[in-house]
Amino acid sequence: MAPDATDEDNLHSPQRRLIELRMEHADLDSLIDRAAEQSPVDELALRRLKKRRLALRDLIARLENEVDPPEPA
Numbered sequence: 001m002a003p004d005a006t007d008e009d010n011l012h013s014p015q016r017r018l019i020e021l022r023m024e025h026a027d028l029d030s031l032i033d034r035a036a037e038q039s040p041v042d043e044l045a046l047r048r049l050k051k052r053r054l055a056l057r058d059l060i061a062r063l064e065n066e067v068d069p070p071e072p073a
Helices: 005-011 014-037 043-067
Strands: none
Touching: 014 043
16 A cells, blocks of 8 residues: 555654654764763764764754744844
C-alpha cells in the first residue's frame, strides 16, 4: 500500500524536522560528553562536534521561529 499525500507531508513537516534536529542535538551532547572524558582528549574532534552542535542549535532556533513566530510587541 502506497503512502498517501498526508503521510508524505508529515514526513517532511517542519515539526518533524525539528524533532529530528533536536534528537541529533541531544546525540551530539552525549557524544561530546563521552569524548571529553576520554584520555587523551581529541581536541580537534571535540571542537568539530561542538561546532556542529552549535550549528544545529542555530538551525533549530530558525525553524522554531518559522513554525511559531514570536508575536510583535
